[in-house]
Amino acid sequence: MNYFGVICFVWALIGIGSRIIMALMGEKWNEWELNSAYASEKPKILNIVGAAGYLIVILTWYMVIVSDVEYSWIIAVLISATVIKISTVLFNYKVFRKFVSKMLNDKKKMFQLNLGVLIYSVILIFMGIFLY
DSSP states (O other): OOHHHHHHHHHHHHHHHHHHHHHHHTHHHHHHIIIIITOSSOOTHHHHHHHHHHHHHHHHHHHHHHSOOTTHHHHHHHHHTHHHHHHHHHHOHHHHHHHHHHHHTOHHHHHHHHHHHHHHHHHHHHHHHHTO
16 A cells, blocks of 8 residues: 555544544543643644644655655645644634634534544545555
8 A cells, every 4th residue: 555545544544533532522522622632722732743744744745746656646635735724723723722612512513524524534535445
């Protein structure tokens, strides 16, 4: 399996795994997100996670350029979209945290987000199987 297939499966695993954990934890998930992962003061670990995210985007585009994998640019474009979230977390944390709080407290929006993540994860699995 090549780099792009691994990215697809790992990203899908994170998407599906996080939804399962959210369902099992229920309201405790919301508490954890707002009090630990996205506490009122930005946790220092988010800087490290953000830097790692930027590196993955850069590495992915590097792999597109140096490898001869058909359709590799598709996952590179998709993974590049994460730069929006990473940048918001790193450089506009208060706005991001407010967004997270609003989402967690709106059951309809959370349902839509969770459904979207699950559909996206299934698409990533198919990409990993059939494209890479």
